[in-house]
Amino acid sequence: MAKVLRCKDLGMNCTKEIRAETEEEVLQLAAQHAEQDHGIHAASIPPSIQAMVRAAIKDE
Numbered sequence: 001m002a003k004v005l006r007c008k009d010l011g012m013n014c015t016k017e018i019r020a021e022t023e024e025e026v027l028q029l030a031a032q033h034a035e036q037d038h039g040i041h042a043a044s045i046p047p048s049i050q051a052m053v054r055a056a057i058k059d060e
């Protein structure tokens with residue numbers, strides 16, 4: 001079963017869907033996407049938001 005994270009579930013005006021086999025991979029790809037497309041550096045994301053991102057990851 002794949003894991004999916006939809007950027008819009010995080011309140012972003014963005015249709016990107018990030019899919020990977022594991023939650024860790026999704027988080028890694030999400031960090032890349034946030035940096036490349038939203039100019040958000042993963043290192044600057046506070047733990048409360050990281051928890052929100054984790055919670056938004058769904059099984060597909």
Ligand SMILES: [Zn+2]
Pocket residue numbers: 007012014015016033037038
């Ligand atoms: Zn996005």
